[in-house]
Amino acid sequence: MKDSKKDMSELTEQEKSELKVEWLGVDGALVLLYIALACIYGYGMLNSIDFIIGIMAPGIAILITVGVFLKYCTEVFSFATGKKGGDKSKKE
Numbered sequence: 336m337k338d339s340k341k342d343m344s345e346l347t348e349q350e351k352s353e354l355k356v357e358w359l360g361v362d363g364a365l366v367l368l369y370i371a372l373a374c375i376y377g378y379g380m381l382n383s384i385d386f387i388i389g390i391m392a393p394g395i396a397i398l399i400t401v402g403v404f405l406k407y408c409t410e411v412f413s414f415a416t417g418k419k420g421g422d423k424s425k426k427e
Contacts, residue, residue, distance in 0.1 A: 365399075365403070368399065375387060
């Protein structure tokens with residue numbers, strides 16, 4: 336347990352910034368979207384609104400899943416082709 340604390344204290348500032356969650360990016364948007372959808376779906380269930388429960392919920396879930404999948408596919412593709420220049424610029 337002490338070794339992991341020692342390892343974390345030895346991280347450079349760049350490594351620490353890479354480990355942080357980007358709340359202003361896609362991750363933060365997904366968290367806010369989850370909260371908003373939970374409120375909308377909860378309202379639909381409490382008031383028995385069939386449109387929200389039967390059509391809107393699955394449709395939005397499908398759109399979010401496809402959107403996140405395509406976003407990460409483009410990130411993987413750009414990493415594989417080297418267009419972002421991430422690790423290829425780190426020549427030591």
